[in-house]
Amino acid sequence: MSDRREDLAFASIHELAPKIKDGSVSPVELTQIALERVAKLDSKLNSFLDVWQDEALAFAAKAEREIASGDYKGPMHGIPIGLKDLVDVEGKPTTAGSKVLQANIATSNATVTKRLNRAGAITIGKTNLVEFALGSAGVNPYTGDARNPWDTDKITGGSSSGSGAAVAGGLVHGALGSDTGGSIRMPASLCGLAGLKPTYGRVPRTGVMDLSWSKDHVGPMTRRTADCAHMLNVIAGHDPRDIASSTQNVPDFAADLDKGLDGLRIGIPEHYFFDPDIVDPEVLSSVNTAIELLANNGAEIVRIPMEWVSQGRAINVIISVAEGLAVHEKLIAEHADDYTPAVRTRMLTALSIPAVDYIRAQRARQAFSVQMAEATEGVDVLATPSIPVLAHTIEECTVPPGEALAEKSHEIPLFTSIFDVTGEPSLSVLCGFDPTNMPIGLMISGHAFDEATVLRVGHAYEELTSWHTKRPPL
């Protein structure tokens, strides 16, 4: 692939949009490049489960004609993307990465699919995932593991594993993920991306396979924070068919990107997130350096005691598996042998939860959310590591049939899951590399429905650094 075509493959949506609008970059060429890269690289990455070459090229040609005739629909117009394979596309399989749903053909588009189509994005196919999105490492023995473009022996993180690998590998410019305990931000961190879990209710989940009704979020995964803003602009907004969908006003999430850090107060938790007994020293070093950079460029740093915050993880575990089994009760009763062993085992652990403990977890969650709101009242965002550990190998995270679940995977969502409990927006951005050249993520989390400030901080950080310009050694 020529330098120009590779540069186009790794260009951000933010850079490409004005060039697509003025006709200097062709959506057809971008789509051809994406398809070429899938053909060339996906045997290594296993990031896509299904690719729709002819439809994608036809859609790209249509986009090109529309733009040439002056009907430009906005920054996602003509941009090749992927959808996690739990998002419905009419007439296409939605397998959720499971044999159980191998013959499941979607009869309509998910709301987010419709909105992306309407914005002129070019969906080239469905990305790999952990079976039914229940897992943090990214492994899936049924579909085959997605592999991290920075080192294909390492995990991508999950559950949006294929979305992480596809975007990091320059196969597409953005992808949708879903996040119940960190499934957007964990692969974003491990693959070196920007991944945004929006506020609970901000993006409707109609037509997206459930895992945990009270905690599921859908959001963008891209190489730059600004690109998350552009994708969120398209997919956010009320949908009455999702009971949790918010009627809050949807602002232009890209409007404040260039406002910089002046006047912003960034909270740093004094507990848990920076505990050297939990967090790898390489992660601590990179994240602390990133925070120093933010402080040196206009942000005020505020230390916040949060001795209670680790309890959010326990609340998350109970709600996730209890609701997960409730979602899957019928399927697992009828198709138990078609589930992969680890996911089936994890689902069935919920049989140990008395009803009173599920209710107790939801009550504790409300109190926890209020306490988080009080603690963060005086700051605009919190900055923390996204995940506490460095990337494990796929082998370390693979559970052999007949063995108990791997402890390694339990460490990965310790921090991300806190903000699935509160429902607040939370972004992972690339903030460095460990000595083995694996990415490290900085997590920026904000107040409910204030994605704009979270994105502003992420974008400001990227503008001060060049980590995002590195490309994986594929």
Place this chain on the structure above:
Amino acid sequence: MRMYPANTQPLVYIRIRNRSPSTPANPHTTTMPNTEKNHRAEHISNAAHRVGIPISEDHAQLVAKSSDALYDAIDTVRTLEYQDHEPCNVFHPVVFADGSDKGDDQ
């Protein structure tokens, strides 16, 4: 920025009674005898049968062995102390800034 109105008391207010660091969250997870694991497995097996999910004795044992983190989580949440005079709306558990406890989705 407040996530609930300044003049409104939160529905519940958590105060977490931290365990002593020397006391594991669930002593069973580190020192649990086989009889306890067997008891867990039996409970899992019975619960599965009640909801019509097929499960072998061996698999129930495996699920029991894989449940340590969950049992820890349950024990942790049971230690939380908060004012519980207000009911929780479990269908809208996310508390947000708009003055609603329902995530503004009315």
